[in-house]
Amino acid sequence: MKRFDIVSLESPNRAPLRIEGFLFGEENTEGPSIAIVGAMSGDHINQLYVASGLVEYLRIKEEEGKISGRILVIPAVNAYALNMGEKNWPLDKTDLNMMFPGYAQGETTQRIASRLFETLKGYDYGIILEGRRDQGMCLPYVKLIQSGYEDLECVKDLGMGFIHYRPHEPVETAMLQYNWQLWETKAFSIVFGKNGSIDQNDTDQVHTAIVRFLSKRDILDFHVFEGHKSNILDPNRITIVKASRAGIFISKVRCGTAIKKGEVVGVIMDALSGKKLEKMLSPCEGIVTCQYAHPLIFQNSIAFRIASVELCCQIDAKRE
Amino acid sequence: MGLIEEVITIELPVGESFRIQRCRYAPKKEEGIKRISIVSGIHGDELEGQYVCFLLGQWLRNNPDKIRGIIDIYPAINSLGIDSITRSIPFYDVDLNRIFPGSKNDFLPAQIADGVVNIMKGSDFAIDIHSSNVFLREIPQVRIAKSQEEILVPLANLLNIDFVWVHDAVTVLESTFAHAMNTIGTKTLVVEMGVGMRLGKAYGHQLLDGLLNLMSHEGILDIEPLDVRMPIQSHVGEVAYLNAACPGLFVPAIEHCQVIEKGSVVGHIVSALSGEVMDEVIAPISGMLFTIRAYPIVYEGSLLGRIFGKTNGDSQ
Numbered sequence: 001m002k003r004f005d006i007v008s009l010e011s012p013n014r015a016p017l018r019i020e021g022f023l024f025g026e027e028n029t030e031g032p033s034i035a036i037v038g039a040m041s042g043d044h045i046n047q048l049y050v051a052s053g054l055v056e057y058l059r060i061k062e063e064e065g066k067i068s069g070r071i072l073v074i075p076a077v078n079a080y081a082l083n084m085g086e087k088n089w090p091l092d093k094t095d096l097n098m099m100f101p102g103y104a105q106g107e108t109t110q111r112i113a114s115r116l117f118e119t120l121k122g123y124d125y126g127i128i129l130e131g132r133r134d135q136g137m138c139l140p141y142v143k144l145i146q147s148g149y150e151d152l153e154c155v156k157d158l159g160m161g162f163i164h165y166r167p168h169e170p171v172e173t174a175m176l177q178y179n180w181q182l183w184e185t186k187a188f189s190i191v192f193g194k195n196g197s198i199d200q201n202d203t204d205q206v207h208t209a210i211v212r213f214l215s216k217r218d219i220l221d222f223h224v225f226e227g228h229k230s231n232i233l234d235p236n237r238i239t240i241v242k243a244s245r246a247g248i249f250i251s252k253v254r255c256g257t258a259i260k261k262g263e264v265v266g267v268i269m270d271a272l273s274g275k276k277l278e279k280m281l282s283p284c285e286g287i288v289t290c291q292y293a294h295p296l297i298f299q300n301s302i303a304f305r306i307a308s309v310e311l312c313c314q315i316d317a318k319r320e
Numbered sequence: 321m322g323l324i325e326e327v328i329t330i331e332l333p334v335g336e337s338f339r340i341q342r343c344r345y346a347p348k349k350e351e352g353i354k355r356i357s358i359v360s361g362i363h364g365d366e367l368e369g370q371y372v373c374f375l376l377g378q379w380l381r382n383n384p385d386k387i388r389g390i391i392d393i394y395p396a397i398n399s400l401g402i403d404s405i406t407r408s409i410p411f412y413d414v415d416l417n418r419i420f421p422g423s424k425n426d427f428l429p430a431q432i433a434d435g436v437v438n439i440m441k442g443s444d445f446a447i448d449i450h451s452s453n454v455f456l457r458e459i460p461q462v463r464i465a466k467s468q469e470e471i472l473v474p475l476a477n478l479l480n481i482d483f484v485w486v487h488d489a490v491t492v493l494e495s496t497f498a499h500a501m502n503t504i505g506t507k508t509l510v511v512e513m514g515v516g517m518r519l520g521k522a523y524g525h526q527l528l529d530g531l532l533n534l535m536s537h538e539g540i541l542d543i544e545p546l547d548v549r550m551p552i553q554s555h556v557g558e559v560a561y562l563n564a565a566c567p568g569l570f571v572p573a574i575e576h577c578q579v580i581e582k583g584s585v586v587g588h589i590v591s592a593l594s595g596e597v598m599d600e601v602i603a604p605i606s607g608m609l610f611t612i613r614a615y616p617i618v619y620e621g622s623l624l625g626r627i628f629g630k631t632n633g634d635s636q
Contacts, residue, residue: 012567012617013593087413091619092455098418105563108621134412134427170494171418240425246331271334298338298411298428299331 001059006074007115009108017080019116022055024062024071025219031069032219034125035185036210037176038074040097041088042081046193047129050203051075054210061220069219072123077116097130098171100179117179125154125217126180126187127210131195136302138290139255140192140206142230145172149181152232155188157216158209159227162289162307164191166234194293237312239284241304243268245277249297253304257288265304268297284308321381322393328435330428338400340436345380345391354540355390357446357506358531362417362497364401364408368514369449371524376531389540392443397436405517407453420500437500445475445538446501446508447531454516455615456623457576459608460523462509462551465489468502473553476509478537480530480548482577483610483628486555515614552608552628560605562625564589564618568598572612582606586625589618605629 007019025031038044038051052075061067076082080090088095094109102114120126132138142155145168155163172178180187190209192202212227214220243249248269253259259282266280286308292301322343330338347353358376360369373395380391396402400410408415414429422433440446452458461483462476469486476484493499501508511527514520533546564570572587574580580603589599603609607629618624 009620010567011619012569091617091622092453093407105561106621107563107623108619111621133414136427174490235425246333248333296333298333300431301428302426 001055001062006119007112009112011080014080017112019074019077019079019112021119022058022073022075024058024073025067025069027070029068029070032124032217033070033072033122034127034214034217034219035072035120035123036074036127036129037120038076038129039082040077040128040176041095041131041195042078042084042086043195044129044131045082045196045198046203046206047131048076048082049198050129050206050210053203053207057207057211058220061222066221067219068221069214069217071214071219072119074116077112097176098174100174100176101183117176117183120176120180120185121183123185125213125219126177126185127213128176128180128187128189129206130189130191131193132191134302135292135294136290137194137199137255137293138191138305139287140190140202140209141289143177143189143191145177145181147178147181149184150188151186154186154217156230158190158213158230160190160205160209160230161228163230163232164234165232231307231312233307233312237307237315238289239286239306239308239311240302241265241280241283241306243278243280243292243297243299243301243303246297246299246301247271247277249292249295249303251291251303253288253291255288255291259286259288259306261285266291271296280304282306284310286310321384322377322391327394327439328432330432338432340394340397340399340432340439342439343377343393343395345384345387345393347387347389350390353389354444354538355392355442356535356538356540357392357394357440357443359394359397359440359446359448359497361394361396361398361402362448363415363450363453363516364398364404364406364410365454365516366407366451367402367517367519368451368523369511370395370402371519371521372449372527372531375524375528379528379532383541383543386542387540388542389535389538391535391540392440394440397432407516417497418495420495420497421503422500433497433500436497437504440501440506441504443501443506445534446498446506447479447511447534448498448501448508449511449513449527451514451516451518452512452611452614455613457515457612457614458512459483459577459610460511460513460526461485461610462511463487464509465493465499471507472502472509475507475534477551478530478534478548479509479511479551480526480533480546481511481513481551482549484551484553485559486553554628557607557628557630558605560603560607560627560629561623562586562601562604562627564601564620564622564624565599567619568592570601570613570616570618570622570624573601574609576609576612578609580606580609580627582629586612601625603627 099113611626
């Protein structure tokens with residue numbers, strides 16, 4: 001294992017920002033290469049945990065002679081934010097994952113992104129460990145955006161239950177996944193957990209999926225059990241349950257719960273009077289893939305996302 | 321007197337509602353007339369637009385007989401942010417001007433964006449007034465994506481601003497309010513002026529004159545056009561960026577909006593700890609310093625200023 005600084009940036013008063021990389025395998029190996037990027041935001045603790053856990057796991061596997069490719073793990077991109085409970089770059093609040101491919105002569109976070117991206121270019125595969133951008137938590141899923149260079153087949157080797165495969169939004173053209181794909185790395189994101197926390201089940205699941213991917217792509221000489229046959233979803237195949245009222249939100253289900261049509265999935269209470277304002281019922285049979293994760297909910301917030309087999313079948317039937 | 325309405329209301333969890341308010345001024349007969357939306361506070365730390373909204377409202381209250389179109393004033397789109405010095409949508413920490421056109425089926429900030437587009441849909445014009453952020457001070461300027469140059473530059477020239485900056489739009493700017501509105505046929509100009517969290521009275525009055533002039537030209541106000549300044553056009557020159565070469569404390573050597581010579585000193589980056597001057601910031605071209613850093617702490621790369629000069633380097 002080689003531990004090295006990818007970026008070192010002096011600060012006016014703080015200790016320098018260091019983005020550290022952990023490299024496994026022989027530099028000149030003919031085996032495939034992969035880079036795994038952890039916490040880009042200061043609240044991506046699950047992502048930090050998975051990435052640092054992989055560093056320790058791969059260190060042992062390397063000692064056992066099991067690494068047949070080249071693996072770079074970057075557990076924390078935004079250590080400055082992690083160290084002070086901020087989400088974004090602490091001075092100007094810019095999101096590092098909105099700065100790609102970066103610009104070497106640009107502003108501070110553009111320069112950080114540029115130096116990082118120089119290191120990430122040229123890898124065969126790229127995994128970005130992402131948190132959610134809302135107040136939700138979700139079943140771990142793969143986010144694969146359509147840039148014209150994406151590779152859906154390789155993503156299936158993770159063996160994860162759901163792959164969200166959809167066109168990219170304008171805002172995503174400044175994100176790492178899109179740019180990495182344009183530079184011909186088979187890049188994708190794994191989105192999981194609730195920001196600011198560690199979920200042991202979710203992180204275990206993501207760790208296992210990455211190890212499975214490494215094994216199936218001949219980067220790691222180690223056998224693992226098969227995972228799921230992934231379900232490919234797009235936003236049209238997800239049923240949304242919104243909060244018609246604001247207040248204290250009590251969820252009655254967990255992500256991954258199979259629910260029936262008409263089942264109570266949550267309750268909203270008036271935060272001052274305690275009166276029950278809304279009983280939220282599932283409009284369909286399916287699996288809860290995502291739910292609002294803060295105890296106070298805004299009116300019209302999305303409380304649940306439900307993957308419905310019936311809806312998927314209807315869409316497929318229409319297409320046929 | 322204008323009609324004040326809550327055009328977007330969303331319950332908040334504990335005994336309050338998020339609201340976007342509008343003050344509408346309209347003539348008695350509303351058929352077949354033009355409509356303009358004056359928008360401020362998409363970023364909660366930018367307050368110059370609030371003052372312009374006040375000045376415009378004050379003028380309209382004093383001159384109701386001049387109104388020939390619908391004038392909608394939205395002083396505070398991110399009302400939670402404005403009242404709490406928060407640039408983004410609080411709670412979600414999301415930049416509202418990066419999620420347009422929004423969606424009814426996405427998280428709350430996207431629903432707000434969707435609501436904003438829907439209430440302003442049908443406006444002939446929208447003027448989206450921004451300050452700079454807290455880091456930079458800007459002269460009054462309009463920024464226009466190259467694809468919109470032909471339609472919007474003539475309109476911007478009416479606004480009594482100092483500079484029209486036509487730029488190559490990056491795709492991410494498709495997520496802005498202005499792009500969303502221009503896409504649905506509302507001619508939308510983005511004004512940047514001043515600095516975040518502060519008011520500049522002179523800039524407010526300057527833009528008020530520009531708004532009155534634009535509305536005169538478009539038949540929204542029955543007044544004579546004003547004698548406004550013709551802005552410098554970005555296509556006649558180039559913009560040079562001054563980025564910090566090292567971290568430290570930036571101490572400007574000259575005032576904002578000065579014409580400077582190539583090679584002159586714009587400022588210094590100093591170390592508060594050692595007492596050393598770490599770097600001397602030199603103008604790479606001659607021209608007008610139209611942006612200068614207002615917040616002194618800098619990292620490598622922090623923007624210190626922008627100079628607009630003729631392509632051959634001559635000052636404007």
